[in-house]
Amino acid sequence: MQVVEGSYAIAHAVKRCRPDVISAYPITPQTHIVEDLAQFVADGELECEFVPVDSEHSAMSVALGASAVGARAYSASTSQGLALMWEVLYNVSGMRLPVVMTAVNRAMSAPLSIWNDQQDTIGARDSGWIQIYVEDIQEAHDAMIQGYKIAESKDVMLPLMVCADGFILTHTYEPVVLAEQIEVDDFLPPYEPEYFLSVDNPLSFGCFAEPDKYMEFRYMQHEAMDRARIKIKEVADEFGKAFGRYYGGLIEGYNLDGAEIVLLTFGSIIGTIKEVVDREKNVGILKIRSYRPFPLVEIRDALKDAKVVAVIEKDFSAGFEGALFTDVKAALYNHINDLKMLGFVVGLGGRDVRADDILEIIKRSKSAMDGGITDEWQFIGLRGELL
Amino acid sequence: MKNLFASGHRACGGCGMAIAIKLILEATGENVFVVSPTGCLEIVSSPYPETSWRVPWIHSLFENAASVASGIEAGLKALGRKDEGKVLAIGGDGGTADIGMGALSGMFERGHDVTYICYDNEAYMNTGVQRSSMTPIGASATTTPAGKVSYGEIHPKKDLVSIAVAHGLGYVASASVGYAADLMDKVKKAVDHDGPSFIHLHSSCCTGWRHPSSKTVEVMRLAVLTGLWPLYEVVDGEVVNVKRLAKRLPVEDYLKTQGRFSHLFKTDEGAEVIRQIQAMADANAEQYGLDLDIEE
Amino acid sequence: MKLRIGAIADPGTSVVNLTGGWRTEIPRITPELCIRCFNCVIYCPESAVKYSDKEGIYFDYDYCKGCGICSNECSGHAIYMEMEEK
Known part of the structure; x- marks a missing residue:
């Protein structure tokens, strides 16, 4: 157990998940998470493409493109940044790409406030993302690892956001058990999607649906959410057995x-x-x-x-x-x-x-x-x- | 022809964009990942479960093609699949020069190995010919219509090539669907270039420009021959391979072919706008050295 | 046909959409006038103008929308458009 900042614990957990592509745009109080990840890359501790983009809209779009070629993708944001991502959030879930992000909870402007409440992620409630809210830093760390396993499950294939209260969980220090690589590797299999962009099987992603099909695509997202209900519980149980920590299922x-x-x-x-x-x-x-x-x-x-x-x-x-x-x-x-x-x-x-x-x-x-x-x-x- | 853009797409008959895509893919071959923003191209090519693409293709949103392409490039790199194919984004003028400008600038600045081709049909065609920042002076668009006290669009086009060059890109070119061999040659150079590259491609929309569908290629060629659409490359910041014109035609020859400019020929004010457009062509000729007879 | 998640489509499937039905004018060729410039093949937006050594230039009327670019761009004036009887 180590006393670390919440952001560090989250970044550490993300690192242990071996993301292929991380894309983010800085916004308080999400910054420490992505700074820590950038440092891991700079220090050679994490091999991944870190794409520091021009906006949150681009951050999630980069994650989308990366996920579509079969890469494990990560982003993080909060508040106005999450709002700027809004359009892409719906797109990622509709395209059934299991991007995982940390949504740091912060109030929405105006008036501008960098401080915590949960208005931002509540607004993203209907975007088709799984939303897991966490209570403390250890749970935030653990939820990132669980998150990829839930999102990438063949039954689910939905993006997932871990919602963690800004400052309270990102800028405070607590004793945290930081996961070892071997533990996470045992728990979380590599991402091997059934469909991905490749020249060997040149599929088209992001086709449009006419009224005779759109409703069924949306219903399929709903069915996937229903299956996620079961998966979240299963993964919480598996995590409990593997790591000895359990926070409940749903x-x-x-x-x-x-x-x-x-x-x-x-x-x-x-x-x-x-x-x-x-x-x-x-x-x-x-x-x-x-x-x-x-x-x-x-x-x-x-x-x-x-x-x-x-x-x-x-x-x-x-x-x-x-x-x-x-x-x-x-x-x-x-x-x-x-x-x-x-x-x-x-x-x-x-x-x-x-x-x-x-x-x-x-x-x-x-x-x-x-x-x-x-x-x-x-x-x-x-x-x-x-x- | 490789036919990597399959028949059965739903573009209007005589669509310049459809010719563009076919020629672009002819040049790249099959080892290419294509990203398209929302727009005519995406709509005509991808009504699920149909797609016209025989290369891996993705459409996400209107303003993020450059970012999605960045993500694809980063993903391929991370997965050790960089050699599998080039990454190409093909967007219209709205998705590129207006709503997608920030993402495009970011993609350029970060140095992603992506070729971005803007097919510029000079308005929001998919939604019904609303003006974009690329609608030329004097053109009547549905949100800058010609009227009793208006001659249509009043602002000049953005200079996309210069914007790309200002980002330090090693390969930037203008091209026209009216010059197929030149276009394919430039596409090959662009995708073979390491790092970001950009092609600004003039592409007629016969529906929006209001000319007969059979005249698409001819009209685009006239844009070049009047000096309104100079063809050139910018390699490492230097303008090279300018297409010289033996006898540059008056801009009326181009303008009169299209309904979007027809009002200019009816009033004195229109005549003044035509003079203004001629001055722009003359300035292009001066800037790029278009006129052979002056130079030699 | 069951839907595939994410509206992901198989390559080149638009060929089921026979756009020839859009046509009002139809291209015809006078083969002896063809000088093999291939402008028709290059500029056809539908990839509906084909060439083989045996048949020379020919049209895939399943997809030809009758736009007339092939005729307009024909260097030898070999291709002409006529109203299609339906």
Whole structure:
């Protein structure tokens, strides 16, 4: 175990996956990851083509081209950079290219903020990428390795983004077990796609589909996501056996036994919530690891005995509510209808989420459970004096 | 002919681009990876499950052909397959000079071993002849239409060759679909050149330029013969192999063949624009030394 | 036919699309006038003008769209266009 910066741990894991092509454009707080990777290449520790491009749009396009010739490709970005990639994200998933990226979570401008929330990756929710949200640096490191195995699986063939909270998981230092090359080589086979660009079999990639076929291509992506549901769990189990670390498959429960109030969330905030929950009775945590594919069945099962679920997230859809909250409600409707559901927005643009905020959420959840009136969806930690 | 661009594609009859692709692939042979941005070329050649390509081909998006080509080149290098084939991007003027300019500049600057060919039909043809930065002065396009108080496009074309040369490229050329042997010769030189190379290829769209489909090659040749489309190469920064003209024709000979310029022949203001276009041809002649009778 | 993931197509499959049906005018050749400049072969956008030693220049009417470039570019005025009877 070594004490390293989160970005270094992520870069190290990527290196161990032996990517053929890395392409990235610098944006805070993603920079340390790609700087570390560039240094590995400069030091001869990693043999790969490192392509420092002109924009994030190009970064993902380079990854796309590389993946199409059968190379293992990697990129990383965040926030505005991820937004500039948007168009290519859809393209990569539609072309069924298993590019893996680290999506460092950062707020969207305006106003400009380099700090953490999850609005950026929530916006990429529908792009056809698998989204795995991680809680700590070790999980971020491990998820990169799992990520390639899931994405490149013949049943799946979908791109995957590991979503890691900016600064909190990229610029802090923690003790991390850094994977050895031999371990990763045993776990992750080389990328051998069924279809790739070659002069021996000169296929055409990126054809267009007319209305008599487009819908079926989209449905095939949906089916692949369904198969990814199984694959993510399998790979988590295999990883657990090989490395001795397990974070759950699609979800992970914490103190769920007998919990009347369940705090449902994803990302690094879970660390803070665990500290609080440890001192509370009958309050558990449901962590969402895989946001896409969405763990419908697992959530229903995990919440079947709960009385209140409080969904906590660092994003929202202006004019409606938090995206995760909407999704959880949709997943439970017609299945568990006597459960009270509350949504809380916290920590936008790097606002600290303190233990007191979590206590406030638990207090409001208790009040709701006891029949008290509370808003179904609300912001926590707003500075009223500024409004 | 090798027929690496298969028949059955859906380009309009008389399409200059279709001739261009056929000639380009004739020159490269089969060991080539082709990237096309979104546009006419992609649309006419790839309605799934049909494709006209007999070489490995990829279309991704509108503005990223140069980046995808960079990725293919990097991927082939990383996989030890660099010798398998050359990498070629073929995009229209919109995908190259407008929306794809940043990606193209990046590809040039990073020195990828990619040949980029811009087939320039001087407007967004696939979406219905909207103007691009490559639409010539005086042409009526659907977003710069000629009208009672307008003579159409008012801005000159970008000088793509100079832009490429400014990136320090070792091989850059202008070419025309009207000069097949010259085009194929330049394509061979470009793909054989190590590092990025660029060809700016004049390519008529009979639908958008509004001339009979049978006149495609003739019209493109007139662009060269009037001095509006000089043919030359720039090798290591030096202009070489300029196609000299024994008797340069007046620009009217070119303009009058096409409906997009027909309004210029109806008004005094149009006549003034024609004089302006003639001045551009004269400037080309001066800059590139096009006129044989003046030189010798 | 089942769809292949990613809309990936096999090479040269557009040949199933017989574009000859688009044609209104059809090219014909007067062989004795042909001077074998091959402009028709070189400039046909459809690769529908062919040549063999035995047959000389001939047309693949499955794909010829009748654009008339072959006729326009013909150095010997050997190729002419006529309205096609359908």
